[in-house]
Amino acid sequence: MATFISVPLKKSSEVDLVKQLSKFVTATYPAGEEQAEYIRSVEELNKLRKSALGRPLDKHESSLEILLRYYDQLCAVEPKFPFSENQLCLTFTWKDAFDKGSLFGGSVKLALASLGYEKTCVLFNGAALASQIASEQNLDSDEGLKAAAKYYQLASGAFGHIKDTVLSALNREPTMDMSPETVGTLSLIMLAQAQEVFFLKATSDKMKDAIIAKLANQTADFYGDAFKQCQYKENLPKYIYFQEVLPVLAAKHCIMQAYAELHQSLLAKQKKRFGEEIARLQHATELVKTVASRYDEYVSVKDLSDKISRALTAAKKDNDFIYHDRVPEVKDLEHIGKAALVKATAITPPLSAKFTDLFENMVPMAVQQSMSTYSLRKAETIHRLVGTLREATNLCNGVLASLNLPAALEDLSGDSIPQSIMEKARAIVQQGGLQSIEQLIRDLPELLTRNREILDESLKMLGDEESTDSELRSKFSQRWNRTPSGDLYKPLRAEGGNFRSVLDKAVQADQVVKERYNAHCEMIALLCKPEAELTAAIPSANPAKTLQGSEVVSVLRSQLAQLLAVKGERDGLEAEIKGVTFDMSSSFLTALAQDGAINEEALSMSQLDQSYGSYNQRVQASLRSQEELLGKVQESHQEFSKLKQSNSEANDREEVLKKLASAHDSYVEITSNLREGTKFYNDLTEILLKFQNKCSDIVFARKTERDELLKDLQQSIAREPSAPSFSVPAYQTNPAPTAAEPSPAPRTVFQPQRPPPPAFTPQATSAPGNPPDNQPQPGNPSPMAPPPQAQGPPYPTYQGYPGYAYQMPVGYNPYAAYGQYNMPPTMQPNMQPYVPYQQAPAPGQGGYTGPPPTQQHPYAYQQQPQQPPHQPHYPQQ
Numbered sequence: 001m002a003t004f005i006s007v008p009l010k011k012s013s014e015v016d017l018v019k020q021l022s023k024f025v026t027a028t029y030p031a032g033e034e035q036a037e038y039i040r041s042v043e044e045l046n047k048l049r050k051s052a053l054g055r056p057l058d059k060h061e062s063s064l065e066i067l068l069r070y071y072d073q074l075c076a077v078e079p080k081f082p083f084s085e086n087q088l089c090l091t092f093t094w095k096d097a098f099d100k101g102s103l104f105g106g107s108v109k110l111a112l113a114s115l116g117y118e119k120t121c122v123l124f125n126g127a128a129l130a131s132q133i134a135s136e137q138n139l140d141s142d143e144g145l146k147a148a149a150k151y152y153q154l155a156s157g158a159f160g161h162i163k164d165t166v167l168s169a170l171n172r173e174p175t176m177d178m179s180p181e182t183v184g185t186l187s188l189i190m191l192a193q194a195q196e197v198f199f200l201k202a203t204s205d206k207m208k209d210a211i212i213a214k215l216a217n218q219t220a221d222f223y224g225d226a227f228k229q230c231q232y233k234e235n236l237p238k239y240i241y242f243q244e245v246l247p248v249l250a251a252k253h254c255i256m257q258a259y260a261e262l263h264q265s266l267l268a269k270q271k272k273r274f275g276e277e278i279a280r281l282q283h284a285t286e287l288v289k290t291v292a293s294r295y296d297e298y299v300s301v302k303d304l305s306d307k308i309s310r311a312l313t314a315a316k317k318d319n320d321f322i323y324h325d326r327v328p329e330v331k332d333l334e335h336i337g338k339a340a341l342v343k344a345t346a347i348t349p350p351l352s353a354k355f356t357d358l359f360e361n362m363v364p365m366a367v368q369q370s371m372s373t374y375s376l377r378k379a380e381t382i383h384r385l386v387g388t389l390r391e392a393t394n395l396c397n398g399v400l401a402s403l404n405l406p407a408a409l410e411d412l413s414g415d416s417i418p419q420s421i422m423e424k425a426r427a428i429v430q431q432g433g434l435q436s437i438e439q440l441i442r443d444l445p446e447l448l449t450r451n452r453e454i455l456d457e458s459l460k461m462l463g464d465e466e467s468t469d470s471e472l473r474s475k476f477s478q479r480w481n482r483t484p485s486g487d488l489y490k491p492l493r494a495e496g497g498n499f500r501s502v503l504d505k506a507v508q509a510d511q512v513v514k515e516r517y518n519a520h521c522e523m524i525a526l527l528c529k530p531e532a533e534l535t536a537a538i539p540s541a542n543p544a545k546t547l548q549g550s551e552v553v554s555v556l557r558s559q560l561a562q563l564l565a566v567k568g569e570r571d572g573l574e575a576e577i578k579g580v581t582f583d584m585s586s587s588f589l590t591a592l593a594q595d596g597a598i599n600e601e602a603l604s605m606s607q608l609d610q611s612y613g614s615y616n617q618r619v620q621a622s623l624r625s626q627e628e629l630l631g632k633v634q635e636s637h638q639e640f641s642k643l644k645q646s647n648s649e650a651n652d653r654e655e656v657l658k659k660l661a662s663a664h665d666s667y668v669e670i671t672s673n674l675r676e677g678t679k680f681y682n683d684l685t686e687i688l689l690k691f692q693n694k695c696s697d698i699v700f701a702r703k704t705e706r707d708e709l710l711k712d713l714q715q716s717i718a719r720e721p722s723a724p725s726f727s728v729p730a731y732q733t734n735p736a737p738t739a740a741e742p743s744p745a746p747r748t749v750f751q752p753q754r755p756p757p758p759a760f761t762p763q764a765t766s767a768p769g770n771p772p773d774n775q776p777q778p779g780n781p782s783p784m785a786p787p788p789q790a791q792g793p794p795y796p797t798y799q800g801y802p803g804y805a806y807q808m809p810v811g812y813n814p815y816a817a818y819g820q821y822n823m824p825p826t827m828q829p830n831m832q833p834y835v836p837y838q839q840a841p842a843p844g845q846g847g848y849t850g851p852p853p854t855q856q857h858p859y860a861y862q863q864q865p866q867q868p869p870h871q872p873h874y875p876q877q
Helices: 015-026 033-053 063-078 115-135 142-170 182-204 209-232 240-270 274-294 302-323 365-404 421-430 432-478 490-527 531-536 551-578 585-595 600-643 648-719
Strands: 093-095 108-114
Touching: 015 033, 033 063, 033 115, 063 115, 063 365, 108 648, 115 142, 115 600, 142 182, 182 209, 182 240, 182 585, 209 240, 240 274, 240 302, 274 302, 274 585, 365 551, 365 585, 365 600, 365 648, 421 490, 421 531, 421 648, 432 490, 432 648, 490 531, 490 648, 551 600, 585 600
Parallel strands: none
Antiparallel strands: 093 108
């Protein structure tokens, strides 16, 4: 009776994990030991997949351990890589476990760019292999029983987990072997078999009959549920696998009910309920007879049947002679209790006892994304604070330049170059002067063009693939059942649109910088000239030496010194702001472990406020100090201007000095802007190259998927009929033979040699009152047996072999030569004359007449002892 059901494994196509994962690691992590470690881990993961799926697996625990370890690694690696169709695209192809396919079409398979699909299929194989290992256990030992129960419960839990998660993991309909109804049925079957193992354990341990009966009854219920689930689903019975499983489930349902009744009858006997004992044994007998008559080729119940039969015979004998207890109806019997000792194993990774995460040091993608967003927030905070400081400094420089400070204080002589102007001129010369700015300006268009070309090429790849996908979709209609490229590329196109918008804004910013350079180009060139030429270019004015010792000049110099100190403090403050570091990964990991999700905004804003709150206060204090000092400087400058002699030469000189000071400040700002622009374009080039690689990878994956789908469609089209079915007109069919014309005999292929004589069945072999085997039963129509040779179109009239007639009408007997007159003398007395076969006439057709029937049946022949035991079926009249 120990017939257990196991599940076949799915087969997978080979996938190269190294190329795509290594590319992601190289693009995401900087070169170094960390990157090298992750690339080695990727290679180990690829080897693990080949070990788990790339070879036939033995029905042993070690093979299951490899499968479960690969499943655990997939669960661990899933949150650490961006597996999706439009990011890290890996296409996994799996075949249906139950569909064996056809000669031309192959078996049903499904290819998806989803790690969830790979996980689900691997878990299916783990459950299937667990069922196979359990079915190989020796159930005569305690260790075998324990192992079988463990693996059946694991298989039940795995199939149940797939039932609950497969639709969400795939986001589409799976193949039939992994549909919720299929794996739900398999889960019930595995649970029923685990319960049966506990029943066998209780039986071998000779536990109380009440307990064994409850276990058996619960097992029967489990098998009954599995049978109903399997029988009433629309798609399951079409599989040959489930066609073979259905009878086993039905048989085991009856068998376990019979066991429950048998052990409950023993309990009734102990309680002196002899009528109940007989009723239960009779019910068990009926159940066993049902199995023996319907499912004997699947499950043998001979031992159980004999055991129940002996018990029933003894019970009836004792009751008839001693107890005379009334035998109740089965429907009046008390229901047998149930005891479920099995439970589907919960699927909570890690399932493998030897699992070690290959990417243990890699943070999950959720943390990586949170870290990326936090970095952006941090950069925005730094940019805001530093930008505020720089704007304040530029404002201060602009105000001082408009007042010609500090040059006005240094130019009291009226004919020499102020010291501050000389320092600014030397600074410009040291930085490269006009040549450095012009070189930076010439480089920008080239960098811009390179970035535009990369972006255009990336979007063109997406467009070309999308147009091809649209053409195939319009050609194959609903058969082209993959995700439309237009929907899949929406995030990439949005990202490309953002890049194009960034480039457009950068072009506008470049134009502003160029205009500002053109406005100050003349004065910057003047600052680059030698000191003598610079002195000659600045107009001279009347001396104002009387102001050198005035109080106003001293106050102005003191205030300018304070402003210079404030600007110096800003340089240190800016360096401190840029140098703030804090590792948020630990906070994000803790939040992910505790809550299963990361509230990045709340955590980031809290940490940024804590880290930069004090710097924000210092920046505001610096702004207030500058504003206060600039107000004082303007007041002091008004008094200073009143004391100076005012004439046209002095005004011209002061105007030139203002322009020179402003040109220096513009030179510094323009140089900074151009260098930032160059760095921006170079950084954007790297980002766009990654974007281009991402587009190239997804387009390549889509092309591979497209080729696979086209191949499957070609195979399915090849399996379809070449033309629709049609009805043949009536006039093209052969007319029905008339009564004057006999119907031709079916085509028969004759060999040159004479055919062997037929085997004869003696009349005495038929049992009295029963007709012979070859005689039709009363009340049934006469069977029309097909001729033993190949059938085909009727033969035309032709010159036959010697001894045969030229035509072969119905009723022609090729064995006439073995009639009464050609048989050996010893056999002739027992022979009856042969009556030719008369076919039932067709409507409107007269049959061939034959000799009148004798008292004996004309087809009952005495069998010759020396003939082989072959008995042809002759058609009856």
